[in-house]
Amino acid sequence: MNTGITKKLKLSTEREKALKSFQKARKLQDANDLGYVKCISCGAIIHVSEADGGHFIPRQFKATELEPSNVNAQCRKCNRFEAGNQIGYRKGLIEKYGEAEEKRLENLHDAARGSEEAYNSLPEEDKALIYSKRTAQYYHSEYLKWNKVCNQLAERERI
Numbered sequence: 001m002n003t004g005i006t007k008k009l010k011l012s013t014e015r016e017k018a019l020k021s022f023q024k025a026r027k028l029q030d031a032n033d034l035g036y037v038k039c040i041s042c043g044a045i046i047h048v049s050e051a052d053g054g055h056f057i058p059r060q061f062k063a064t065e066l067e068p069s070n071v072n073a074q075c076r077k078c079n080r081f082e083a084g085n086q087i088g089y090r091k092g093l094i095e096k097y098g099e100a101e102e103k104r105l106e107n108l109h110d111a112a113r114g115s116e117e118a119y120n121s122l123p124e125e126d127k128a129l130i131y132s133k134r135t136a137q138y139y140h141s142e143y144l145k146w147n148k149v150c151n152q153l154a155e156r157e158r159i
Helices: 011-030 076-081 086-097 099-112 116-121 124-131 136-157
Strands: 036-038 045-047 051-055 071-075
Touching (some): 011 036, 011 136, 051 076, 071 076, 071 086, 086 099, 099 124
Antiparallel strands (some): 036 045
């Protein structure tokens, strides 16, 4: 029954839902047919249910928070107790995506922190990520998109 009342979306709630759904989707995308993933930082093989969706660039930087190459399956030891094991993460990121993508993420991060040099090195579509204003509606649509991906992958993989 539609009462004609539109629910007001809260930015922080929608952002958190979108990020959780995105991280879950990224872990499922990394999983093999049996539901196991390889930690991007140390190479440990763990079940997807025991993995985190670890960020190379911390999720506080909105320019990279929803970039697929920035979020990968990571064991809890590396992510939670070794501050992300950034040396291992960088090595794993380069092996998985190449040096150009690792540099792109670094430039997005540096540009978001005010580096004009990093900003100028970015292509136009990436420059838009630096200053885009993300609304509750934006995060809600990202949540719906990534939740659909999660459901499709979980059904396909039966994880």
